[in-house]
Amino acid sequence: MSTPPSPAPEPEPALRFGVNYTPRRGWFHAWHDFDPGLAREDLAQIAGLGLDHVRVFHLWPLLQPNRAVVRASAVDQLVRLVDLAGECGLDVLVDGVQGHLSSFDFYPEWTRGWHHRNVFTDPEAIEAQALLLRTLGRALSGHPRLIGLQLGNELNNLVEHNPVTVAEVDHYLDTLLGAARHGLGEAGGLVTHSAYDAAWYGDDHPFTPEASARKGDLTTVHPWVFSADCARRYGPRSPEVHYLAEYGTELAAAYATDPARPVWVQETGAPEPHIPAADAPDFARATLLNAAGCAPLWGVTWWCSHDVDRSLADFPELEYTLGLFDSHGRPKPIAEALSTTVAELRTAAVRPAPRTTALVLDCTPSTRSVSGPGGAFFDTWMRLRQEGTRPAVVLTERVKDAAYLAARGITELIEGK
Template sequence: MVIDAFTQGKTRPGEDPISTLRFGVNYTPRRGWFHAWHDFDPAHAREDLDQIAALGLDHVRVFHLWPLLQPNRTFIRPAAVDQLARLVDLAGEAGLDVLVDGVQGHLSSFDFYPAWTRSWHHRNVFTDPEAVAAQAELMRTLGRALADRPHLIGLQLGNELNNLVEHNPVTPAEVDHYLDTLLAAAREHLPEGRLATHSAYDAAWYGDDHPFTPEASARKGDVTTVHPWVFSGDCARRYGPRSPQVLHLAEYGTELAKAYAEDPARPVWVQETGAPEPHIPAADAPDFARATVRNAAGCEGLWGVTWWCSHDVDRSLADYPELEYTLGLFDSRGRAKPIATALAETVAEVRAGLHPARPRDTALVLECTPSTRSVSGPGGAYFEAWTALRAEGARPAVVLAERADDAAYLAARGIKDVVRLP
């Protein structure tokens, strides 16, 4: 699929290529969180979106709830689809482009299953043929409904679907079939240049024998999405919130993802990163945001950065993990937090060309198997070696051991030297 000027920041010939980078936020409604879909209020949504646009961000990622969209396996609610289309239109009116996630089975520690997949109706959402076909039809329906929206970036299958594997056992081969089926359905009605993507949380990259694999993330869909969270592997607590391991985590996730791609030019999207308390204390959050964006922007092939999230979860809502109440750029009353100002200022710096991407001509070789994938995550030997080099001022790329002697591949990535762990 050719990624056109729309999906790369609407650049035109002669424009500074730095403007191709996209910066946005994952939209969490201020009033009622995602339960707001039960009684969608366009005025409230527009207020939230205007606040986001005022930060100078250019896109949002939005989420409807799967049980509300598809309450029966063979019934997709037109009213719910219309709500989603209305939100996309409101975002466009605010000057924001939109990525729409489709099958919302997991959001912020809660799982959302339609009743037809649970209890004595239980169907494995990854392997049951009729359940997979139903999800594919949902993606087709959303694509058909949104195809003519000029501000649509594309469709994503859903948010971190690999969170559902505990209750839906699946093999890597079955995951591949599931992703291929839904991505094909998502593309069916999308205009040329719009993206069809999928996402996974960090276990796909760091989890030994996790059924969602790095290869699936880096080779299926039109861009690779990464969600480098500082709580994965207890990273921030292990190394400290101001450590190089934390401040370069999104950069590292981007470079790791590039190593698994077959196409050296495949873009990587830092689609979720944020500053959850207490992992990142509130006083450190602005500097964390600045460092995260600046360091990620230094990676060649970066599609963009999308912060998690727009608005704090209101504490009147119960039973969220503590960190979920603190992740917003805006608090639950709609007031911009210091991290919002820091992010806006840093995005403006990057757009002004102050933190340009630069080639990486030296790569650190990653040797692992599906059963030893954790070496590349926080606490792992490879992760610690890469971040130690970065703290010393080096800018290493990542290359898989099986490609370390492939001269043509290394040349395509601009890699001149490879370094192996002792």
């Protein structure tokens, strides 16, 4: 009697490559007079680069002008945008509470002035955000092009005006992640949250690496070259800059309790003057190739699709130049570099093996900055990388966990400095 053949192993999921969508005409103020035709032009340009998804944002005050009211017409606009992206062959992640976008913070009036509420700690403010996410989830549930629903963009940017503790952040995230799941229902989709780099590098920041790496369906990282002055500290063409997204992915993987948890490089970009325009194509290529060498990587989503038009006032200079397309819709050299590199990675379709050597990170919440640019651990990891090692990262409390190390494929540990 012959032995039946073993079932074929499940194929590795393909890496995802996309862009954060910034409307060319009017930036996110375009939501005030949403034009589906103009949005479709932008989305078709994005799809023309060979990208497979977009991340999209509505504005919180327009969606929820009153604590008890989510405007059906604004939700319909958002669903229409997801439809348009699908018509162009793009999948979509929707961010819910905006919140913070490109140096501007958008609060509904019911959180401000006479009605001021701390958005992280006030029970009624939390429930209002949960209502918004449940409503968006129900409206988007089952959409064939939906990747999932994210709580909002870099919500930890709001902590300066909304003081909060680590425990209160955990309660806030747990409540809103549950609301998003409830809204999406059985149709499912990813449920995620995002934070800017202070969550990883900021000493005693209330949004923690553990929250990023253990809550939601995957870990999102936003490894920006201006965080901790990385590009200015090391130089725009430096290995530290070119390996930054790779490093952020490996650092995030260390904090996860699930060794197989995916990591999404959800924002990275080439802001001038930190990355001069002439260096942007090489930066984009290096960032994608190096990040693709990380086994946990889910995908990379570039920031952003279109430059901010200079007719709009009061943006920091770097915000005007971050697009793959200029404000007239013309592709920039970085767009070609990104498109070509994505095509190469898809053609190769080879997922990297787990990293067998790991650098041990020993830090406390008050010394987290050692793992950021300028920190001793960061510099040691970068030195090893330049010497030819491809180091993973392991937290010191896991160094004696043989099952955990085996699950990650780690056979050698190097003490961090």
